Amino acid sequence: MFQxxxxxxxxxxxxxxxxxxxxxxxxxxxxxSKKKSNSxxxxxxxxxxxxxxxxxTKKKAKADxxxxxxSEKEEKTKKKKGKxxxxxxxxxSPEIEFDNLEKFVMEPAPQGVxxxxxxxxxxxxxxxxxxxxxxxxxxxxxxxFLLAGRKRKKSTTSNYLISIDATxxxxxxxxxxxxxxxxxxxxxxxxxxxxxxxxxxxxDMSNARQELAxxxxxxxxxxxxxxxxxxxxxxxxxxxNERVPLRPRNECDGLLxxxxxxxxxxxxxxxxxxxxxxxxxxxxxxxxxxxVTQASIKNFQIVHNKDLDYIVMQFGRIADDIFTxxxxxxxxxxxxxxxxxxSFDGKIACE
Numbered sequence: 584m585f586q587x588x589x590x591x592x593x594x595x596x597x598x599x600x601x602x603x604x605x606x607x608x609x610x611x612x613x614x615x616s617k618k619k620s621n622s623x624x625x626x627x628x629x630x631x632x633x634x635x636x637x638x639x640t641k642k643k644a645k646a647d648x649x650x651x652x653x654s655e656k657e658e659k660t661k662k663k664k665g666k667x668x669x670x671x672x673x674x675x676s677p678e679i680e681f682d683n684l685e686k687f688v689m690e691p692a693p694q695g696v697x698x699x700x701x702x703x704x705x706x707x708x709x710x711x712x713x714x715x716x717x718x719x720x721x722x723x724x725x726x727x728f729l730l731a732g733r734k735r736k737k738s739t740t741s742n743y744l745i746s747i748d749a750t751x752x753x754x755x756x757x758x759x760x761x762x763x764x765x766x767x768x769x770x771x772x773x774x775x776x777x778x779x780x781x782x783x784x785x786x787d788m789s790n791a792r793q794e795l796a797x798x799x800x801x802x803x804x805x806x807x808x809x810x811x812x813x814x815x816x817x818x819x820x821x822x823x824n825e826r827v828p829l830r831p832r833n834e835c836d837g838l839l840x841x842x843x844x845x846x847x848x849x850x851x852x853x854x855x856x857x858x859x860x861x862x863x864x865x866x867x868x869x870x871x872x873x874x875v876t877q878a879s880i881k882n883f884q885i886v887h888n889k890d891l892d893y894i895v896m897q898f899g900r901i902a903d904d905i906f907t908x909x910x911x912x913x914x915x916x917x918x919x920x921x922x923x924x925x926s927f928d929g930k931i932a933c934e
Contacts, residue, residue, distance in 0.1 A: 584889050585628005585820040585851055585913045625694060627889050628820045628851050628913045679721060684747050685760060688729055688916035689776070691824060697894075697909050698916070699874075700729065702923055704904040717927070718749060719920045722907065730760070730920050734928075741765040741772075741928045745917060761795065763921040769928050771839055772798040774921040781832050791830040794818075796918045797838035798925045813855040815885055815922060816842045820913050851913075853895055856884040874907045875899025881906070881926045898923050 677696050681687035692698045699722040706715035714734045721727040731749040735742040741764070748758035765772045774796040778784070784791035801812035816838045818829045827849045831837045841850060858867035869875075869884055874897065882899035886892075896910040896919050910919035 584626050584887055625820070625824060625912075627887055627893070629822075679723075679727075684729070688747060688760060688920075691820070691826065691913045691915050692911050694824065694912045697911050698919075699723075700908045700910070700916070700919075701726075702898075702906040702908050702920070704906075704927070706904065715927075716752075717920075717924060719908065719916065719923075729916050732763075732920060732924050740767055741769055743921070743924050743928075745920060745924075761917045761921065763924050765925070765928060770800045772921075772925040772928075773837060773839060774798070774918060776917070778830075781830070784830075788830045788832065791832075793826075794829050794831060794838045795826075795915075796921060797842060798922055799839070799842075800925075811855065811880060811883065811926075813883060813885070814842075815853040817851050817853065817913070817918065819849045819851050824912070826913070826915075851887070853885050853887055856886045856891060856894075869897075869899075871897060871899055871907075874901075874909060876901045883926065885922070896922065898926065 677699075679696075679698060701720050701722045703718045703720070704715050705718070706712050714736060717732040718728070719730040719732075721729060728749060730745055730747060731752060732743050732745045733752045735744060735754075743763040744752050744754060744759060745761040745763065746752050746756065746758045747760055748756070751758045753759070754762075760777050762775050762777075763772055764775070773794055776793045776795055778792035779790050781788065781791045795817070797816040799814040799816075801814070818827045818838075821827055829838065829849065834840065838850065841847070842852070856869060858869050860866075861868045864878075866878055869882065871882070871884070875882055877900040879900040883897070884894050885896040886894060894909070894911065896908070896914055898906060898908050900906050906923070908919055908923050910916070
């Protein structure tokens, strides 16, 4: 789902062959739904290049799977019961260790692992009430620090700096890893890494900055009490599960303009999951599996249209200035944190 199709093609063939030899053994070890989410997450985020070939491969894989479908029906019903029990128990944050913080926050989450984090907002003091500081930590016993962010002063548009050092949030500092920039209305945002502006980069653009994500907030026709609508555009993944670099020479070639013109080569389109209206609570609700405890218009889940049950990212309030942020492949910590920062920013046209 997240990879380019020429890579997707070879991967799909392997899947088709594997389904014949391994299904009987694998189905007794793990639930079919889990297998689908782990294997599907890689292909779901591949970018499109050769759709016809990929469709043929998918049909072939489906034909192979249909031979086993009869014998698997009983297994599926049994395992659905087990799956229901697991959902009730909130699993602890997985053990995540890294030697290089900068490398970790830029790399996609490992497949099959939900990276569970907390965002805290510090708005104590006169200055911080207008320009709060935001911190991202792993939601584990150690509360491992990952990133810090703050809104820049004296900027024409909203501009957030992202750093791997909570005490160094300067643009020129060596701990600067990325930034988030909005348009004048605060409805569209672009996430950049820490490389050079294309005007200052080499002719081959090898040291030019990459665009990591584009975030679009649609006008909220229901008013301030209604749920927001978000679209997130990210670069697709290659066969090695690495981000396809996107280094535009100018703004006309950036993520947001490409999306606007439907030039979606090597791009992935994600949306927030539509909340369901709950009559009892008289509010729009989403199932955060216990990770979010307070209602807020800032609460959201990001999904791909091909699999609405695969939560790419979720974000929500648990206290006045504390939020949970969980992300999955193909997002990295900088992308997820920047998307969360965009939700804090005031949006004139959306609220």
